[in-house]
Amino acid sequence: MPEAQAISTSDRKRASLTAFIKKEAEALGFELCRVVAPDSIPDAPARLSSYIAAGYHGTMDWMPETRERRADPRVLWSEVRSIVMFGMNYGPDLDPRHLQQEPGKGAISVYARNRDYHDVMKGRLKEIATRFAARSGADVKVFVDTAPVMEKPLAAEAGLGWQGKHTNLVSRKFGSWLFLGSLFTTADLNRDAPEIDHCGSCRACLDACPTDAFPAPYKIDARRCISYLTIEHKGSIDPALRAAFGNRIYGCDDCLSVCPWNKFAQAAREMKLQARADLIEPDLRFLLALDDPHFRTFFSGSPVKRIGRNRFVRNCLIAAGNSALPELIPACQTLVDDPAPEVRGMAVWALSRLMPGPEFERLSRERLPLETDAEVRREWMLSE
Structure with missing residues (x-):
């Protein structure tokens, strides 16, 4: 007893x-x-x-x-x-993929808008x-x-x-x-039962990936993942992948957004998790103009701040190069003189896609002899 x-x-x-x-x-x-x-x-x-x-x-x-x-x-x-x-x-309130139709805007992953x-x-x-x-x-x-x-x-x-x-x-x-x-x-608590896999034959998330980052179901190659490349990866981005970024400047929600189980999801009810309005559809021209102090101020309290201004502007320049918007040329051309090599290199790439060929060639002839960084020089030569 x-x-x-x-x-x-x-x-x-x-x-x-x-x-x-x-x-x-x-x-x-x-x-x-x-x-x-x-x-x-x-x-x-x-x-x-x-x-x-x-x-x-x-x-x-x-x-x-x-x-x-x-x-x-x-x-x-x-x-x-x-x-x-x-x-x-x-x-989120809306499917974040709608921003892909707005090339002048930067797409920030839903989780980082809060x-x-x-x-x-x-x-x-x-x-x-x-x-x-x-x-x-x-x-x-x-x-x-x-x-x-x-x-x-x-x-x-x-x-x-x-x-x-x-x-x-x-x-x-x-x-x-x-x-x-x-x-x-260290306390002993009652255990809960695991959940079973309900994906079935669906492969919507795999097919939605812009860079084909899934070598197989349930496996992801970070080296091709836009979330990894825009957040974790330092330095230059593989030229073969840049066009697939579209206007994604911090993370990528495509594989999450397309999941059929989202039809049961509701927008976050937590007040502290409601998105900042200025991070839902930020203007690329504004973002490209951010220097380090303004970057830190604008992204105060946001996870975006952790990657630093240089890496973030690098991402914005890729989006600018994918935009086909000539009005972004002045902002990109200013960044050819940026102190950070990763910024200068992506500015070169963006301009090579935005400027008429003869204009870019003239710029290249002027700037290449002045460039001392090997990676940036390579961008000029690859873009010619």
Whole structure:
């Protein structure tokens, strides 16, 4: 009898703590909150090793460097007993692909039109963690994207959704529009059931990719992904891929936007996740004119700020070169004198596509002898 009572007491405590953290999550604006065991992704180490061996991670050297901790939560924190996965909807009001018909505008990924989700989510997760630790007496750690945590496989095992063929999490209720965060704890909590894959024979996300970045379903080659290239990749962009960027200047939502499960998604209800109006359809001429101080001011509180002005303007110049709008020539020509080589190089490329041939050739004859950077000189010579 005493043993049965102890088990019953333990079960009640576990159920009570699980209910408590889910109630706290709902109160703080998380649409989904479910619990998974730390050992729930045993296939992750092999999948991650295969991904890195294929070179699909590009220049993201932090992936191989953190491979062991990333593949197994128990390596990241040996004392963890439960992982709570949180999902916050950031669904847009309109399909963001409509901007592809506006070449004079820059297309910024939906998630980056809001206040930086790292700040929004981490602040709220810390609130939950503080209250949960006080109630449970357990240790806690919270993570939002920046730590070596495989959030999408853990979220799938927790039942928030499944990893679609585009490798992102898909929810039957929120489509492909979910921010993810996690809370690791030494407390024992009730586990939730995983979600099954509902993609079926659909390959809409794979076919929608402008740069053919999916070598196979459920695999992505970052080296061809516009999101990676506009955000993570430094320096010059492969000339063979530039035209496919269109006017995408920070990230790419095509594979997310086309997902049929989005028909069940609703626009984000969180006030702090509503898009800034000036980031929905920003004018390319305005963006091309941003110097570093103005860039920092304009993108204050936005994740765009993290990539820095030079990389961002590089992206805007690719969009300008794809625009076929002669009115962007003056802004691009000014940037031929920019201190940053990556900006100058893309200004050359943009002008080669916007200026009449004889005018560009004259400009090239004037500027090439003055250019000292090898990459920029190569742009002049390739564009002639």
